[in-house]
Amino acid sequence: MPKYLVTSALPYANGPIHLGHLAGAYLPADIFVRYLRLDGQDVVYICGTDEHGVPITIRAEKEKITPGDVVDRYHREIKSSFERMSVDFDNFSGTSRFPRHNEISQRFFLDLLENGHIETHSEEQFYCPHDKRFLPDRYVEGVCPSCGFERARGDQCDKCGKLLNPVELVNPKCALCGNVPELRTTSHWYLRLQDFEKRLVEWLSSKKEWKENVRNFMLGWIQTEGLRERAITRDIDWGIPVPLPGAEGKVLYVWFDAPIGYISSTVEWAQKIGKPDLWKDYWCAKDTRLVHFIGKDNIPFHAVIWPAMLMGQNGGYVMPFDIPANEYLTLEGDKFSTSMNWAVWVDEYLENFPADPLRYCLAANAPETKDADFSWKSFQARNNDELANILGNFANRTLTFVNNFCSGKVPEAESGAAEDEISRALAEKITEIKRCFSSYKVREACRVLMDIARLGNKYFDEQKPWALRKDSPDRLAAVMAACMNILRVLSVAMFPIMPTSAGKLWAMIGEKNDITAERWDDLAGKRIAAGQAVGKVEILFGRFEDDVIQAQVDKLIAKSKAAKESNNKGGNKMEAQSEAQPAVEITPVPAGKPQITIDEFGKVELRVAEVISAVAVEKSNKLVKLQVKVGETQKQILAGIRQHYPPETLVGRKIIIVNNLVPAKLMGEVSEGMVLAAGTEDKSVLSVLVLDKDMPSGAKIS
Ligand SMILES: [Zn+2]
Numbered sequence: 224m225p226k227y228l229v230t231s232a233l234p235y236a237n238g239p240i241h242l243g244h245l246a247g248a249y250l251p252a253d254i255f256v257r258y259l260r261l262d263g264q265d266v267v268y269i270c271g272t273d274e275h276g277v278p279i280t281i282r283a284e285k286e287k288i289t290p291g292d293v294v295d296r297y298h299r300e301i302k303s304s305f306e307r308m309s310v311d312f313d314n315f316s317g318t319s320r321f322p323r324h325n326e327i328s329q330r331f332f333l334d335l336l337e338n339g340h341i342e343t344h345s346e347e348q349f350y351c352p353h354d355k356r357f358l359p360d361r362y363v364e365g366v367c368p369s370c371g372f373e374r375a376r377g378d379q380c381d382k383c384g385k386l387l388n389p390v391e392l393v394n395p396k397c398a399l400c401g402n403v404p405e406l407r408t409t410s411h412w413y414l415r416l417q418d419f420e421k422r423l424v425e426w427l428s429s430k431k432e433w434k435e436n437v438r439n440f441m442l443g444w445i446q447t448e449g450l451r452e453r454a455i456t457r458d459i460d461w462g463i464p465v466p467l468p469g470a471e472g473k474v475l476y477v478w479f480d481a482p483i484g485y486i487s488s489t490v491e492w493a494q495k496i497g498k499p500d501l502w503k504d505y506w507c508a509k510d511t512r513l514v515h516f517i518g519k520d521n522i523p524f525h526a527v528i529w530p531a532m533l534m535g536q537n538g539g540y541v542m543p544f545d546i547p548a549n550e551y552l553t554l555e556g557d558k559f560s561t562s563m564n565w566a567v568w569v570d571e572y573l574e575n576f577p578a579d580p581l582r583y584c585l586a587a588n589a590p591e592t593k594d595a596d597f598s599w600k601s602f603q604a605r606n607n608d609e610l611a612n613i614l615g616n617f618a619n620r621t622l623t624f625v626n627n628f629c630s631g632k633v634p635e636a637e638s639g640a641a642e643d644e645i646s647r648a649l650a651e652k653i654t655e656i657k658r659c660f661s662s663y664k665v666r667e668a669c670r671v672l673m674d675i676a677r678l679g680n681k682y683f684d685e686q687k688p689w690a691l692r693k694d695s696p697d698r699l700a701a702v703m704a705a706c707m708n709i710l711r712v713l714s715v716a717m718f719p720i721m722p723t724s725a726g727k728l729w730a731m732i733g734e735k736n737d738i739t740a741e742r743w744d745d746l747a748g749k750r751i752a753a754g755q756a757v758g759k760v761e762i763l764f765g766r767f768e769d770d771v772i773q774a775q776v777d778k779l780i781a782k783s784k785a786a787k788e789s790n791n792k793g794g795n796k797m798e799a800q801s802e803a804q805p806a807v808e809i810t811p812v813p814a815g816k817p818q819i820t821i822d823e824f825g826k827v828e829l830r831v832a833e834v835i836s837a838v839a840v841e842k843s844n845k846l847v848k849l850q851v852k853v854g855e856t857q858k859q860i861l862a863g864i865r866q867h868y869p870p871e872t873l874v875g876r877k878i879i880i881v882n883n884l885v886p887a888k889l890m891g892e893v894s895e896g897m898v899l900a901a902g903t904e905d906k907s908v909l910s911v912l913v914l915d916k917d918m919p920s921g922a923k924i925s
């Protein structure tokens with residue numbers, strides 16, 4: 224059996240991560256790894272922060288702290304964001320925090336040098352006589368030769384996007400002190416990528432099963448551009464020293480040591496688990512499937528440059544097996560932009576919402592074959608219309624029914640033709656979702672997942688368990704056992720996408736073993752055990768109301784406006800990230816009502832009522848239309864509880880009503896009473912009154 228070594232692109236430790244990062248390289252990888260584990264595969268999932276390079280030293284100089292301080296801060300932040308989003312790496316290292324990363328990177332350099340793939344060139348570079356140092360590209364600022372923008376950086380113009388060489392700038396200035404720099408001669412080491420061109424083309428051509436955006440894009444790139452030498456050293460002091468005499472003050476370029484971080488993070492993992500040589504079983508074994516999850520911008524590095532680096536090694540490293548790169552995610556129709564603060568940061572999201580709805584929303588709309596957009600409205604719709612109304616609803620109505628009418632246990636049952644049909648349909652869906660996960664199609668996996676829940680709801684509706692209670696207890700048992708079994712399949716099928724909710728549902732259906740011990744191949748054949756008691760039932764997915772979603776949209780707009788103003792003033796771009804908090808409405812606690820006599824209270828007739836049916840009132844997002852039985856009479860009551868109770872979950876329950884209320888019309892429907900419920904002041908939590916002991920419907924309350 225092959226081993227899997229799965230990596231996600233190393234995030235750059237110069238800022239927090241946002242939803243676009245998550246959707247591109249992390250969530251798809253985490254889903255894939257969880258899928259593999261449920262398939263019993265041997266897999267290690269590796270990541271870490273990319274911690275060298277000029278943007279970090281520039282930030283450190285601006286903030287008057289060390290580069291180490293900068294990367295420590297963001298390493299911590301990024302690591303915690305991933306943990307809170309349930310992105311579960313086996314090891315999360317960082318290229319400046321594991322000492323052996325230096326030695327491994329230097330070995331890479333020396334192997335390439337020994338094998339004749341590195342040469343040196345002298346070149347003219349800006350030097351600041353005031354700061355007594357060479358100035359790498361971003362340390363030089365000046366006027367863009369293309370558009371005339373005054374503050375273009377030495378590597379790129381932020382206004383027109385043109386890639387630049389510092390010597391092209393008009394009126395170049397040292398970005399540190401503002402003085403005019405002078406050109407001096409320095410020498411650098413270059414990697415001869417052209418040495419690998421033929422092998423790379425052969426190798427890429429053989430990858431027929433790869434995504435087209437990776438394979439064809441790269442073959443086209445090599446053929447039209449051709450491969451050239453690429454500088455692998457720089458004149459700064461933050462990085463891995465070039466391991467040669469006379470190379471003082473020179474370090475390896477960050478693009479060179481970053482991918483080697485995949486190897487060193489695996490070495491660190493092996494060391495941590497007390498098997499220091501185990502990393503070789505993955506990196507140096509021919510049958511390892513090395514899978515790099517990355518975003519679109521990283522394709523040339525992972526599909527051409529990194530493979531070339533690996534080809535030039537003596538260590539016998541495995542080549543990438545697949546590179547399922549994703550396209551870009553946009554935000555409310557626009558590109559994510561850190562400098563304009565047009566972003567939803569992961570930590571910011573987590574202040575208001577749990578991880579799983581976002582994981583689902585990003586997976587269901589993953590930028591797999593083309594760019595995809597995240598909008599707060601679509602997030603709300605995915606959560607409310609799919610997670611809450613379809614999946615959560617099926618779980619809730621099933622578990623409530625089992626609790627109310629099957630003594631809270633999976634009934635012993637003889638299955639009929641309808642149940643056999645459900646089993647067949649489930650087996651098909653399991654095969655389908657496996658195929659999606661194994662081919663990195665998480666969008667489709669989400670669709671299949673919802674199909675399974677829809678299958679459950681449809682079966683529930685067709686079988687009408689509420690109508691079977693009196694006359695067909697055997698059928699009721701069969702239906703509820705089948706529904707519980709669908710929930711069991713749903714828990715496992717949703718685990719790669721929504722691990723926390725899957726675990727919750729798993730516990731609710733009364734399973735005691737760890738869900739990660741389940742295997743795809745057993746899933747269709749296994750049946751939930753008869754007699755198994757259901758666990759504590761909770762709402763699996765809450766609904767997100769319009770005002771909560773609107774607050775996020777407002778916040779995004781306010782943040783980007785603040786960033787724009789701050790950028791215009793030339794202020795520190797990072798200061799613009801301070802968050803505009805949404806206004807919270809505070810309702811005053813109402814004063815108590817005047818006292819009443821017992822006779823006055825006696826005018827209110829309270830009764831126990833049994834809910835026979837419950838449906839949502841179409842034009843309202845609050846009202847539920849209930850048919851209730853009060854003793855021998857049946858009546859209709861409208862209640863504003865839909866946001867707290869999916870209608871189906873109310874069927875069969877005994878509630879308390881005001882029975883002698885003058886009938887009223889609400890949204891064109893007659894209401895002949897009132898359901899009693901307790902609610903918090905802000906109406907965020909609402910609880911319908913129920914009885915401590917079971918009582919017949921119609922029983923008086925006094
Ligand atoms: Zn420009």
Ligand SMILES: [Zn+2]
Nearest residue numbers: 351354397400
């Ligand atoms: Zn200077």
